[in-house]
Amino acid sequence: xxxxxxxxxxxxxxxxxxxxxxxxxxxxxxxxxxxxxxxxxxxxxxxxxxxxxxxxxxxxxxxxxxxxxxxxx
Amino acid sequence: xxxxxxxxxxxxxxxxxxxxxxxxxxxxxxxxxxxxxxxxxxxxxxxxxxxxxxxxxxxxxxxxxxxxxxxxxxxxxxxxxxxxxxxxxxxxxxxxxxxxxxxxxxxxxxxxxxxxxxxxxxxxxxxxxxxxxxxxxxxxxxxxxxxxxxxxxxxxxxxxxxxxxxxxxxxxxxxxxxxxxxxxxxxxxxxxxxxxxxxxxxxxxxxxxxxxxxxxxxxxxxxxxxxxxxxxxxxxxxxxxxxxxxxxxxxxxxxxxxxxx
Numbered sequence: 453x454x455x456x457x458x459x460x461x462x463x464x465x466x467x468x469x470x471x472x473x474x475x476x477x478x479x480x481x482x483x484x485x486x487x488x489x490x491x492x493x494x495x496x497x498x499x500x501x502x503x504x505x506x507x508x509x510x511x512x513x514x515x516x517x518x519x520x521x522x523x524x525x
Numbered sequence: 526x527x528x529x530x531x532x533x534x535x536x537x538x539x540x541x542x543x544x545x546x547x548x549x550x551x552x553x554x555x556x557x558x559x560x561x562x563x564x565x566x567x568x569x570x571x572x573x574x575x576x577x578x579x580x581x582x583x584x585x586x587x588x589x590x591x592x593x594x595x596x597x598x599x600x601x602x603x604x605x606x607x608x609x610x611x612x613x614x615x616x617x618x619x620x621x622x623x624x625x626x627x628x629x630x631x632x633x634x635x636x637x638x639x640x641x642x643x644x645x646x647x648x649x650x651x652x653x654x655x656x657x658x659x660x661x662x663x664x665x666x667x668x669x670x671x672x673x674x675x676x677x678x679x680x681x682x683x684x685x686x687x688x689x690x691x692x693x694x695x696x697x698x699x700x701x702x703x704x705x706x707x708x709x710x711x712x713x714x715x716x717x718x719x720x721x722x723x724x725x726x727x728x729x730x731x732x733x734x735x736x737x738x739x740x741x742x743x744x745x746x747x748x749x750x751x752x753x754x755x756x757x758x759x760x761x762x763x764x765x766x767x768x769x770x771x772x773x774x775x776x777x778x779x780x781x782x783x784x785x786x
Contacts, residue, residue, distance in 0.1 A: 466576040
């Protein structure tokens, strides 16, 4: 039997539905090749501290927002 | 300028030599932006918070262009339509770990982008209590500006005119009253167009100015950044020096005695 952790997970990232094979916020940020120091992650409306990205398990159906600083006044 | 050497701007316990907060949006390219920032001698930079474009993650990632330079970062809550949304954006900004400063910007009317005073006051109160250094962008209403100060704003930022209009200071009378009443720095944010507007703001007693569009969209942003910096210094000195009162009729500047005939 395949382990649960190896199956793809339905996620909504920045408003877009995707299916990815990963488990943690850390893996998600790495998946997109983002510079960790510049990104803030919110999962289901809760900000996830960068220090615990590695441990934060994503649940199927999670809504994730990845934001960063852009030019503005 | 030596004469301004000890003239320090203090916000949220931090001291600044520069009274110019500069925005990072809408420059022709990152190089010009960087040169303009240098020419401005600004120590405080503003930013917006947006979703990462997952198709092109490095696009618009502003911090990558500023590595190795040292600034105080002032993220804004632009895009927020009410206090709740502004508070969320502020918390996201703080979670970045680079700043606990926040410029509250809550606009509902797309035509004017004027700040919503009620929501701005609410957000200021909540975020100041959470330990943010709060700088609300607000309308130039003296009573509201006082209320924002009482709610815990570290500095209050009335607009001179709607964002990006370059109309200058539409209500100098109000700005002067705001400055007179204030116990925190008053920063004129939005609406300025050129060096003369900036000098006027400073002469009216503003502690500083925040600008983006008039620099970024000038024909030569780098020169304009410098012009604005010089106007801030000139206006500040003029304010500190104390202008002469306006009079209706002439007073000779050369003595009238001993005229040779």
